[in-house]
Amino acid sequence: MTAATLAGFIGSALVGLGLYGLITDPQPIRKILGFNLIGSGVFLLFGIVARKGAAAGFAADPVPQAMVITGIVVAFSASALAIALVLRLYEVAGPVSLRSEHTSNKAEK
Amino acid sequence: MNAAPIASASTAGGSLLWLAIILPVVGILASLLSGGRHAERIALLLMPTGFGIAIAIAIFLWRSGQPLVYVIGGFNPPLGIALRADGFSAVMLVTTALIVAAAGFYARAIFATPPGITEARAPLTFWILLQAIWASLNLVFLGGDLFNLYVAIELLTFAAVPLVCLDSRAETISAALRYLLFALCGSVFYLLGVALLYGAYGTLDIVLLSDRVSSEPVVWVAAGLMTAGLLAKTALFPLHLWLPPAHANAPAACSAVLSALVVKGSFFLIVRLWFGVLPNVPHEAVSFILAALGSAAILFGSVLALQQERLKLLIAYSTVAQIGYLFLMFPLVQGPNLWVAEAWSGGIMQTLSHAFAKAAMFLAAGLIAESLGHDRIRDLRGIGAVMPMTLFAFGLGGLSLMGLPPSGGFLAKWLLLKASIEAGRPIWGAVMLSGGLLAAGYLYRVLAPALSSDILHLKAPPRRSREAVALALALTAIALGFAPKAFFDFLQIGRVAVAGGSS
Amino acid sequence: MNVLLDLFSVIAICFGTFFFLAGTAGLLRFPDALSRLHALTKADNLGVGLIVLGLLPHAGSLLAALKLVAIWALIQLAGATSAQLIARAIRRSG
């Protein structure tokens, strides 16, 4: 088993784990963690794709690696925005989870 | 499909493509840098310019009859990135430019920096994010590389989410958060698919991929993930959890852009995916699922629109329903059949007419809410007498949603209906018709009391120029109903024939 | 000469690893937070220091050697600061 194959398993498992957290965790910040887990799993898949593309004297295909770097920065920005939203929400409304939002439709009755 | 158009050479007019993207990007940077009132000025200044560019792209496209291509940095795909414009892109560019500009002019009243202050929060962010939506949509419509498009949809999300909660109420922030998290789920699914496609074929360029892909497991999984991710961002039923609160509670100008354009961005990519990247992969069953979900969306969204007590929520649920229509074109655009062009035109026409109609309706609803201080439907009796122009705009938009002539919505429905019959799949046509009935139902709930002769007092009458913006959008939706045949020929430019499915 | 340097490296790294192990054991087994902290900082300090020392002969260039030392110094700095901060937090929360 090569490191790449192993990384493929880790990546897939991370996606699964993150997805589970995203689905079941009621707190927004835990959902953000879940999203980041899935994200890193996806990046790992890019990583093994890069590794399998080793050629021309490079240990890994540089194009997917560059994409991962871009992706990490984007994921960070997303987390920052999400965190800012969560904190602001707590500030304005007190503790709120995404579950309790179903009342919002009829809030202005 | 053989001999895909040469992907790797910039065509005449190709420079316009990057210009269409860079221009609003420069606007964003300049707005943030100069701040304050300048942001508004920069945005309003760039809008006509951007519209001119969109029109120029359309003209070049019309003259050449071939997709426009621009290769960025001179590095041909697969290593580099290409931008491409076909008929669908071009009309979406023009539509985006128009609606963004309309929302901008409409929003001047709300998002003006108050006198005496050099800079205020909501105005600055609004004008920057409006340009950002515009930039990212242009990128979505022009991008020729799947990863580049990933960046585009992320940009779109980042621009759209804060617009939802500019008013800092708990419910809008909560809606924005839900929107962001779900949209992020969607993007990460999309990115997963991108990784798999790159791993299998070593390129992400749409045209190159379309030649290389074949129907094999990795493509199935990648396509499933990418489509599902984009569906989450399009809010197709049952993935619509974020849409009603976000669209209904955002400021009207933002709702208009979100409902009319932003959800269309990810829809556009689904179309790109199946008809641009995977035309050689048979997908009858996929189309069936998409259309079935679309049908469910029509039924669900419409019935729920009937249930709403607030005008903006009603319109938001109507968006849930109207998104469903977009997906009815999928099973009809299959194989080298005669009706394919019809269904394609119908699908695009639905996209365009819904964009204009829905933008008009949200803007009108915003005026109503501002003038009355609320948007409770049961308290709208007699609004027609005091705000006739606004209600007229709303009604015309509704006309198009119902699919009554003369309107773009009617033409779209007609084309799709005819195609569904010719394709021997009248079920999708029947769905469309019943959706029209339900739409009539929920619009009746608004229009009938609004037209009654009760006396209603306004807190403040709406500004005529803002009413005119809403009306102009509604009239555009109507004018689409008079589109000449040449327009439909234009939409076919660059359409790739889809394999299989010759019933 | 080379054999001697290699031997030196092996011994230094082994000791370094031992301190790490000891530190980890302390982290897991010590009864209260402050003593755990103590174990941890010792491990960082000595463990990393010895490993860096062991690696120095193999650095190849002066710049690389400097980098190794810099790494050790940085870890010292970070470890000391964080230990201080944690300890204070422990004291404050009682």
Place this chain on the structure above:
Amino acid sequence: MNALGLVLLIATPATPLVMLALCGSQARRDFLSSCLWIAPLPALGAALMTIGGQSSAFAAPAIGYTLFIDKVAGVLLLVVAILWIGAGLAAARREARDVRFSVCWMLTMAGSFGVFVAADLLTFYLLYALVSIPAFGLIMRNGDAASKRAAGVYMAFTILGEAFLLAAFALLAAGEPNGSLQIHDVIAALPGSPWRDGALALIIASFGLKIALVPMHGWMPLTYTAAPLPAAAALSGAAVKAGVIGLIRFLPFDTALPDWGEALAAVGFISAFYGVAVGITQHNLKTVLAYSSISQMGVIAAVMGMGLASAIPGTALDSAVYAAHHVLVKGALFLSIGVAAVASQKYRPLVMWLSAIMALSLAGLPMTGGWLAKLVVKAPLGDGIAGTLADLSAAATTLLMLHFLMLLARMAQQSPQTKTQVAIDASWLALAISSVVVPWLLYPVVVGGLGEALTASAIFKSLWPVLFGAALAYGLRPWDHRLLSVPEGDIINLMEAAFRASLRLGETFERLDLRLRQWPAATISLGIIALLLAAAARASR
């Protein structure tokens, strides 16, 4: 085709719209009320030219909207235009003060003219929507609960009809191999089309809804009762004929389709008798007239059904002539209600006599316009069972019309001694007289000589249903008030109840939506959809 014909053809539907646009500004609102009766003039001109032998066609080059006018349309357009002028004059004084009313009036009028001259499917659909939907504003005019209810019911039926029609047109268009949308092309292709039956069913359903064939008739009594009199006149006389011209245009009379024809005839006759049966239980004059319309439209449907069953040549024109008679008479009768209500002692006999002539004209009293109309449709109906049923329906109509006249007389007697309003008087008088005269002028031009019809035996043959009906009315008199009292719109009440019950489904949907929009449910859906799509891509291989 000459230039004037062309201009008039375009002006027919365009004039009301253009005038409406011109009256857009506040300053010219006063002019709007005059437009109500000026706008039909080009239509009148176009109709006269056509009856005089001109037929014209027009195609808008870029956008594909096409118009044409032929004799069938000309006949109907002529009388419809006259009715709009008369009703417009009647409405101009009182109702037109409400701008919304005037706007809806003009729009409805434009559509009403347009459907007669539309040459292709899309144009027809557009104008058909125009004649149907803005009428909502006419029905709503009074603003009370009854008119709101009526308008709502009307809208529901109308939109349903629109949906049927769109489906029908899509089937028609799909059945035309060359992609033409011209009505005569698609109808020529219809008998051979694979979607023939579906198209026919939808055509009959949608236009049947418009002309209120049983059981899709419930909206009509409600609507005519709620609308102001001039509006009721225009709707019952003119707007309903959009359904008639629809059937005329879209049924393939050149091919014998016995099953479809007989089915349509059966529904038509059922409506003809059902309308009378419920009509005589009604005590509101407008409601009675509405039921009479249901009955009369049933007869027209029967005529067309018989024509379709055996491809009888000339059915289209015959039906048009029959319908043309109904246009003026029904319109004028509605206005009679208003006139009789305010007529002074001096005018009352005139009002009553004219009304009586018109009412019995509907029953086919010899020497009236209705008699001529019944003569015309003899050919399609034939002498068999259909002919007999037609005679019986004439008897039934007599019964209903006598019921109407009695109610009218009773009301005229009770009415206060106020002076007749001049406007309603003149317009009514003009309409009433033209309803008597116009058929006599039309008949020779459109159909031909009257020669054999004027024999004594022929006249007697047409007289007996009227006499029979009168006898029946006399016999039923003692039970006048003991007849079962049927609420207006009869089965509409059941439909409304069913509709309201179905609204409760909405709450179920709401609950389901709430559940689906929970975060875990939505994210699980996302995962499932991704897997499902992947599986579907595999299955499509």
Place this chain on the structure above:
Amino acid sequence: MSILQILDIGLAGLVLAVAAWTVFARDAFAAVVGFVAYGLLLSLVWVRLFAVDVALTEAAIGSGVTGVLLIGAAGRLRKLEASGGDDELPGASLRLFAAALCIFVTLVLAGVVLSLPDPGPTLAPEAARHLAETGLGNPITAVLLSYRSFDTMLEKVVLVLAVVGVWSLAADQYWGGAAGNPRGAEPDGTRALLAQVLPPLGILIGIHMVWVGADEPGGAFQGGAILAAMWMITMMAGLTEMPSIRSRLLRLVLVAGPAVFVAVGVAGVAFASGVFAYPTGFAKPLILFIEAFMTLSIAVTLPVLVAGPPKRLRQQ
């Protein structure tokens, strides 16, 4: 099985275990701490995939800066949540179903990933072929700043938008003010010492990383993240403060990266073969020029994002 493989498997187990911890930990704060550790372990995996650039980025941004952000947020939330939240777990059957779904997704993905061709299709030869044109030695930097520079420029715009988005969440009265310092506790000697000793070295390392990024692992992102960390440390120690969001300098630095990028890109129309193309022979200097500004922007953007919306009015 070689030692390396055993280590690999051990690492994999560790990564997954820590990942599972972040998902299943009871306490949100503990989960966040787990996530930071997870990020560091993940960068080891990246090293094992011979993707050192990514490993650096993951350690610096994916784990480091994101960690600061999340820990700060979790800490604040813990304080706020003392009153007790209304959060509850979904029902057991739903969780079971979700677990089954996630396992299935994992299996499908793993199956597909294993089926990917090995050696797979690659753009490495293409990238190598054009490397000389750019004058760079690090192919990843070449991809980021030359072949697919358009993506990178847009990603800079994403960062700018994130800043605008975060700022848009300010309370109206604080607009024009400044954000609180990250983990804004009262300054103390320890932190001050660290903040005085570390930054000179850190800045050196950051710049070094950008500079060598042209030819070796490193680059604007990694270097920028280190510079950002240095600034954050000084702020944590109370030595520097977040500037007012209306500060012209702050904004200039925020947009400098993308703006210079766009400017050089558009200049390519006049001086090179097209937009985002570099004139022959000038590629490397131009790339370094862009990277310099990008680094600066990143170094400022990351702390600004971590600090969140303005929360106080700052005395001018």
